Amino acid sequence: MLDEGEFDFGAEKGSSMSELMEQAIHKVRQLSEPDQEAIASIILQEIESERQWDELFARPRSAEMLSLMADEALAEARAGRARKLDPNEL
Numbered sequence: 001m002l003d004e005g006e007f008d009f010g011a012e013k014g015s016s017m018s019e020l021m022e023q024a025i026h027k028v029r030q031l032s033e034p035d036q037e038a039i040a041s042i043i044l045q046e047i048e049s050e051r052q053w054d055e056l057f058a059r060p061r062s063a064e065m066l067s068l069m070a071d072e073a074l075a076e077a078r079a080g081r082a083r084k085l086d087p088n089e090l
Contacts, residue, residue: 028040
């Protein structure tokens, strides 16, 4: 049984929450409501982003398009039109 204000995050998929997520939720509960809302918004945005990527990669043409893009990138590198990325230049 859940205490008042607690949520069963794993109920939809029939799985339990990971220990790391449990720790994160415990820490988030200690924050102010505006901070909790901000963190919840970030988490929900990340989940939606992952769903969109999954949907995109599930399309039949995605593998073909990724393969073509990889071939183009390799051709650019072989032709000397690519350079190593320096993280310090970002």
